[in-house]
Amino acid sequence: MTKNTIANDLLYGRKKICFFGIGYIGFTSAIAYASKGVKVLAYDIEPTRVELFREGKTSVPNLREWLGFDPTVLARHGLLDATTDWQDLIVPENNVFVVAVPTEKNGFPFKDYVMDVLEKIATTKTKHPLILIESTISMNFLPDIIYPILCRGLGLGNFSVGVIPRRDWFDEDSSHTLKNMPRVVGVDNDTMREEIENIVRIVSPDVRRASSCKIACLTKQVENCIRMIEIGTAIQLSNAYPRTGMLEALNLAGQKWNIPTLFGSCRVSGYCLNIAPLYLQLSAEHPEELTLLSAALQTNDNQPAIVAQAIANRGVKKVLILGLSYKADVPVWTESPSIQLSKNLEHLGIETRVHDPYFSAQIIKEKCGIEGVEGDFLQLIPDYDAIVLISGHREYKSIPKTSLLNAMKNTKLIIDNDGSWDRIDFGVIEYQRIGTPGWRGE
Incomplete structure (x- = not known):
């Protein structure tokens, strides 16, 4: 009998993982989870991107080659869904949300997209949602933006945040992939730390624990x-x-x-x-x-x-x-x-x-x-x-x-x-x- 964890709920199809943003980073992360049998529900503001994602496709040329397989098979297996209506994600049965939206505009740091997504997640009625942030953020975002927004909507202690920055990119070196590279994960809630780390391990087995979300943010920036x-x-x-x-x-x-x-x-x-x-x-x-x-x-x-x-x-x-x-x-x-x-x-x-x-x-x-x-x-x-x-x-x-x-x-x-x-x-x-x-x- 499998242990009753959120990671296993995802792996055995009892829950979906929800993505806000399916650009380069969001798309590849979502496909990585789906390739492990996890059902993905994604939100994006671009209708064309949403339609392509439902079919396991993207407008990015050569991405299939970089992934190493044809992701359309995941769509045929019913693992990929997407919508332009964010409220489709904010339902009680969904409790794992990945934030993968841009944090730059015109060459400068830009926080509005992250703030908008967090305001949406903060309306969920699910019990203790987990918010995993892949987007590159300043560590000051946590006390100044992220926690205040989530506390206003969900209440203090009723959510957990994990910072899980990406290190891989479109690299010809097959050792520099989401699967093979060590993944830094920072979680500020000790009771949910292992749950979040196990969710990340589904696609990145080599998790390196940061003592806090701030340290995880800093690690990405220091690199x-x-x-x-x-x-x-x-x-x-x-x-x-x-x-x-x-x-x-x-x-x-x-x-x-x-x-x-x-x-x-x-x-x-x-x-x-x-x-x-x-x-x-x-x-x-x-x-x-x-x-x-x-x-x-x-x-x-x-x-x-x-x-x-x-x-x-x-x-x-x-x-x-x-x-x-x-x-x-x-x-x-x-x-x-x-x-x-x-x-x-x-x-x-x-x-x-x-x-x-x-x-x-x-x-x-x-x-x-x-x-x-x-x-x-x-x-x-x-x-x-x-x-x-x-x-x-x-x-x-x-x-x-x-x-x-x-x-x-x-x-x-x-x-x-x-x-x-x-x-x-x-x-x-x-x-x-x-x-x-x-x-x-x-």
């Missing part, structure tokens, strides 16, 4: 803070030694057992690396002590202008930026280097266009403020004398080398952000990465 400082250091070194070949030195330094392999880039991008450090600054008891973090963030903000000037130093007139996404083959544009770089280039009088197979020209214009271009990128290249490769999409990397070289008959300069083309011999065309000798064109 990204350290990473931001590391990358900021690589960018600073590449900028400080533009004629020497810092990229090679960074690569060799990364072969030491306690140093990661780093390289300079056009800018750090994405949700976590940019937003989590800002939350760390907001919640610090002495934010003035975070000088390394502040310098790294400033370096990151300044980098697109430095790269734009390096291009201008070559007398370039027209630039084609390949990629709005900050992650290869995933349509995520948040804090993309292309956004600020394109604006900096235009400010210097250089005609600039952005191409990305995962975004329409209209969306590119909305995000970058300049014209986007569509179609076969090989047909576009001859019109530009410089190419900046930001995203290592398969469309850009898998092209036959001869076809690429033939298209570059007018190309004078290539800036390769992550080295996607570093094995190609471009002949007389100047090929640079951030940190190769002479990359700044001085």
